[in-house]
Amino acid sequence: MADGYFPTLVSKDKDPNIVSNPMFVELSDGAVAATFTGTSVNANVTNTVAVSGTFWQTTQPVSGTVTANQGTAAALSAPWTVELSNGTVAFGTASNPIAISATAAANSVSNPIYVASTTPAVTGAVAAYLDTTTVNHDYTVVTSMSLKSVECAASGGCKFELQVGPLATLVTKWVGFVPKAGGVISAHFDPPIVVPVTSTGTVRLIRTNREGVAQDLYSTIIGIDA
Numbered sequence: 164m165a166d167g168y169f170p171t172l173v174s175k176d177k178d179p180n181i182v183s184n185p186m187f188v189e190l191s192d193g194a195v196a197a198t199f200t201g202t203s204v205n206a207n208v209t210n211t212v213a214v215s216g217t218f219w220q221t222t223q224p225v226s227g228t229v230t231a232n233q234g235t236a237a238a239l240s241a242p243w244t245v246e247l248s249n250g251t252v253a254f255g256t257a258s259n260p261i262a263i264s265a266t267a268a269a270n271s272v273s274n275p276i277y278v279a280s281t282t283p284a285v286t287g288a289v290a291a292y293l294d295t296t297t298v299n300h301d302y303t304v305v306t307s308m309s310l311k312s313v314e315c316a317a318s319g320g321c322k323f324e325l326q327v328g329p330l331a332t333l334v335t336k337w338v339g340f341v342p343k344a345g346g347v348i349s350a351h352f353d354p355p356i357v358v359p360v361t362s363t364g365t366v367r368l369i370r371t372n373r374e375g376v377a378q379d380l381y382s383t384i385i386g387i388d389a
Contacts, residue, residue: 287389319374
């Protein structure tokens with residue numbers, strides 16, 4: 164408005180100031196705030212005056228001078244709580260800060276928050292190795308395996324077939340061949356092949372000798388079973 168008069172804005176919110184929408188104030192002597200019990204202000208009575216005479220009922224009026232002062236309010240201890248329309252927020256005071264640093268003092272360059280970078284221990288690592296001429300190289304899953312890779316080697320021609328799943332219904336996932344001169348082959352799976360333990364979960368490498376004579380066979384199943 165042109166005259167700068169805004170009577171409806173003197174309240175706790177944008178609505179007009181009325182009995183049901185008051186403006187909150189704090190009673191204080193400039194140093195200590197007054198305290199309340201329920202809807203009554205706490206006060207100490209001093210300079211009392213003795214009253215004598217005959218009283219006929221409990222509502223007999225008392226004459227004389229009665230003086231009341233604020234007295235000493237009890238000190239408030241941290242943390243204090245601020246009540247908001249949608250909840251409460253608790254915070255410390257300057258003499259009792261929230262501990263978010265190395266000590267109870269305020270957080271600063273000389274009083275930082277310490278953090279540590281750690282490398283968690285790897286558990287459940289699997290590196291199942293077999294160096295015999297047995298045809299099937301099996302790994303029985305313990306919990307739930309993430310199969311990351313297989314490494315295969317032979318001294319002559321050989322076929323390697325990877326199967327995974329429940330032992331009764333294995334499914335082929337990879338096939339590789341080593342030439343007649345022999346050699347090493349590998350397969351890496353990204354993302355890893357997940358093999359659950361359900362119905363005896365198994366990782367199987369079928370190692371078929373294609374040389375026609377005995378030869379050396381080597382294989383390793385690598386992953387995490389945890």
